[in-house]
Amino acid sequence: MTDTISTRVFRKLADLQEIAGFWNDLLERSLNDNLFLTWEWISTWVSNYLSGDDLFVIVVYDDGFPVAIAPLWLERRRTAGMFPVRVLRFLGSSGVCSDYLDVIVQKKGYAKWLDRIWNQLFGDLRSQWDLLEYADTPADSKALAQFHRLADQDDRCLNRQIVNTELCPYMPLPGQVDQLSGSLSRTRRYTINHSRKRLAEQGELQTRTCERLDQIPDALARLKDLNTRSWQERGQPGSFATSEFTKFHSSMAEISLQRDWLLLCSLWSTDRYLGGFYGFAYHGVLYFYIMSEEKSNEKRVNTGDVLLAHCMEEGIRRGCCTFDFLRGDEPYKYRWTESDRRLLSLHIYNRRPAALLTLVFENILRTVKAIARMIWRRKSTDLQTGYRDSVS
Numbered sequence: 001m002t003d004t005i006s007t008r009v010f011r012k013l014a015d016l017q018e019i020a021g022f023w024n025d026l027l028e029r030s031l032n033d034n035l036f037l038t039w040e041w042i043s044t045w046v047s048n049y050l051s052g053d054d055l056f057v058i059v060v061y062d063d064g065f066p067v068a069i070a071p072l073w074l075e076r077r078r079t080a081g082m083f084p085v086r087v088l089r090f091l092g093s094s095g096v097c098s099d100y101l102d103v104i105v106q107k108k109g110y111a112k113w114l115d116r117i118w119n120q121l122f123g124d125l126r127s128q129w130d131l132l133e134y135a136d137t138p139a140d141s142k143a144l145a146q147f148h149r150l151a152d153q154d155d156r157c158l159n160r161q162i163v164n165t166e167l168c169p170y171m172p173l174p175g176q177v178d179q180l181s182g183s184l185s186r187t188r189r190y191t192i193n194h195s196r197k198r199l200a201e202q203g204e205l206q207t208r209t210c211e212r213l214d215q216i217p218d219a220l221a222r223l224k225d226l227n228t229r230s231w232q233e234r235g236q237p238g239s240f241a242t243s244e245f246t247k248f249h250s251s252m253a254e255i256s257l258q259r260d261w262l263l264l265c266s267l268w269s270t271d272r273y274l275g276g277f278y279g280f281a282y283h284g285v286l287y288f289y290i291m292s293e294e295k296s297n298e299k300r301v302n303t304g305d306v307l308l309a310h311c312m313e314e315g316i317r318r319g320c321c322t323f324d325f326l327r328g329d330e331p332y333k334y335r336w337t338e339s340d341r342r343l344l345s346l347h348i349y350n351r352r353p354a355a356l357l358t359l360v361f362e363n364i365l366r367t368v369k370a371i372a373r374m375i376w377r378r379k380s381t382d383l384q385t386g387y388r389d390s391v392s
Helices: 013-028 039-049 110-121 142-153 177-183 186-202 213-232 243-258 303-317 353-391
Strands: 005-010 057-062 065-070 072-079 083-090 131-138 157-172 205-209 262-269 272-282 285-293 322-324 340-350
Touching (some): 013 039, 057 072, 057 110, 142 157, 177 303, 186 205, 186 303, 213 272, 340 353
Antiparallel strands (some): 005 057, 057 065
8 A cells, every 4th residue: 555644854944935835724723723833923933043954844744735744943052062962943942932832733643643753853864963852842732742752662762851841821811801800800900990090190091002014113112112121120131132033023013913913002191101012812812922011109000910901801802712921930920810831841862972962961960950959948048047046
């Protein structure tokens, strides 16, 4: 019987356009449909962050139709600053904080398609890479689980390790705008209503949402300026510190507006800019990407809560049933919700010298960090004990 399954590896940027037509169609039929795996997000990232032959995209076809895409790129770096290592990473994994990255694989028969990708990586392509960083992937990903199992079973794989975990808080949204307030905690309702009232006393309170392409540059510029000032006050450069990041989002905002995904809002008191929200409404989920706001000196006035509540209302109007705060366990997120999802990062090591050196170095570094944390906790405990003794 003729094998109808085939694979192809895309290594050149110019060739990637060939798969644009079927990318999102496959994504919608996949195990992990989300904004950060769309053709729009991935291709915009590639055009701003990659060059040359860094692509390493593996496509599996069944009877000529695509059934799986491993959206990878090859990064060349040095372990401990000395030993060269070739690292396979997901497209979108650098510079723009993409979450929920994964192999795009059709639900029906997914295990077979994932096997093909694995055997391609450890077959014809084995000599071309050392380490696979399967990173920032949902903990319940079936593709991640299968690669984890295959790594344990395949002697061609040197080792595998879970190296990091992140939390992505999220909040279910009600079906109607007038139900949002009732779904919030009593404290959150009070803060929003009190803040709206106090801000309205200072000037006409209004929200503005970008609906035209010519509105985007000014809205992003104001958000960038406030974000940069806010982070610089804390000694950090801010989200828009690189030209690649700024160019990426200038393009992505325009594309998203044309797809009806963009939610770029600002809060004003008369003519005074109070803050901005930048996010995306995609397939029932409102992704909270960046928000910056002027901090009020008045107690119990929270400009950010007012802006977030407005954006949640707008998300509901657009049919969103989930508000995703994305990665990070900052306390303010958990004032809105108790729910979260985990992201995992799995390292898969090819049986090659560079991978072995990387594995050894990472384990040493992890041990040193664990010892440092243990010493720090012990010192902190001793200091607290000494303080209690001195005041008793």
